[in-house]
Amino acid sequence: MLRDARSCRYGSHRVLAPKGALPQAAQRLDATPVARENEILCDVEMLNIDSASFAQLRASCSDDPKRIGDAILATVRERGKQQNPVTGSGGMFVGSVREIGASLAGTIALTAGDRIASLVSLTLTPLRLDDVLDVDLATGRVGVRGTAILFESGAWAKLPRDVDERVALAVLDVAGAPAQVQRLTLPGGCVVVVGADGKSGILVCARAKQAAGESGRVVGVVPNARSAGAQLLLEAQLVDALVEADARDALTLRDRVREVAPSGADLVVNCVNVAGTEQGSILCAKDGGSVYFFSMATSFTAAALGAEGLGADVTMIVGSGYAPHHADIALDTLRENPAIFAHYNATYGRTS
Ligand code: NAP
DSSP: OOOOGGOTTTTTEEEEEEETTTTOSSEEEEEOSSOOOOOOOEEEEEEOOOHHHHHHHHHHHTTTTTHHHHHHHHHHHHHSOOOOTOOOOOEEEEEEEEEEOOOTTTSOOTTTTTTEEESSSSSEEEEEEEEEEEETTTTTTEEEEEEEEEOOOOEEEEEOOOOOOOHHHHHTTTHHHEEEEEEEEHHEEEEEEEEETTTHHHHHHHHHHHHHHHEEEEEEEEEESSSSHHHEEEEEHHOSEEOOOOTTTTHHHHHHHHHOOOTEEEEEEEEOSSSSSHHHHHHHHEEEEEEOOOOTTHHHHHHHHHHHHTTOOOOOOOOSSOOOTHHHHHHHHHHHHHHHHHHHHHHHHTTT
C-alpha cells in the first residue's frame, strides 16, 4: 500500500505536473535539494546521457559541446529532470551521497560520502544543475555540478574500487541488457545482436555466448566491421560470426544474417542508438523466436505494426533497464573477460 503522498516510495510527491503522474511520466518534477524522510540527496558530478538521446543531441547541436550542454541545462531547468524531449530517454548519474532521509538511514548499506551510480533513469530522477562543466562527444559523458534525489524505490550501486569510475558509469548505464540476455538465451540457441560493437552490445554478446554454450551460436551485426569493438568481438571470440550491415536496411540485414544463421535467431537483441531498425530486427528472428528491444530509439508502433505487416510470429520484449543483480552481472562481465575490460578502459576510461 502506498504511504501518504508526501513520502511516496515511488516519488509521486515530487511531481509538479501533470496531476496523478508518477515521476517518469511527469512533465515537471520538484528537484529541491532537500532529502525527505525516505529520499537520498546526492551531489552529482557526471551524467551519462543515454546513447539514443546523445546521438540526437549531437545531430541537433551540430556536434557543438557548448550547445549540447546548454540544451541539457535548458531541459533540466524546465523539467526538473533530464529527459530528452525528442527521444524521451535519459541516462544515469555518478556522484556522492550528501544526506539520507531519517526513515531510510540505517536501513540501507549507504552512508553520507559514499560514491554511487544511480541505477534508475534520469527521466524520473529529480535533478538540479548549477553548471555543465564539459561534454565528451565520444562517450556521452557530461561533467556537471548539481544535485539529485533518489527515491526509496530507486536502485543505486556503490562504485566499485576495482573499476575506473568512468568505465563503471558506462557499464552501469546499460546493465539491464546483459542480465536480461543471460536469462533469455536458450542453451544451444542462436542469438543475433544488432549494434553488437557498442557499450551494451559487447556485454550482451559475452553473456549470450556464455548462456548459449558450445552448441549455441552468436551473430553480431555492426555497421563497420573495422571498428575497435568489432575487432574485439572477433578476437575475444564473443561472436561466432560478424555481419556488416546497416540495420535500417531491413531486407539486406535479413539476407546477410540468414547467410550465417539460415534458420533465423531464437533471440534477437537490438542494441542500436538510431531509429528505424525494428523491422530488420524482427526479420532476423525465426518463427516463434523473440526480439528484445533494448534500444531507446525503438518505436512501439513501428515494432507492433511492423511485425503484424510482416506476418512475423515473434515475441517482442520491452528492454527494461532493470533485472535482479544487473549491476554485478554487468561489472562481472568485465572482470571475467580481460580483453573486454581493456577495451572499456581504452574507450571509456580516464585516458580515453
Ligand atoms: P552505443 O554504445 O552507442 O552503441 C550503439 C551501437 O549501435 C553501436 O554498436 C553502433 O555502431 C550501432 N549502430 C548505430 N547505427 C547502426 C546501424 N544503422 N546499423 C547497425 N548498427 C548501428 O549505445 P549503448 O550505450 O550500447 O546503448 C544502446 C541502446 O540502448 C541505445 O538506444 C540506448 O539509448 C539504449 N539504452 C537503453 C536502456 C534501457 O534501459 N533499455 C539503458 C541504456 C541505454 P557504431 O558505434 O559502429 O556506429
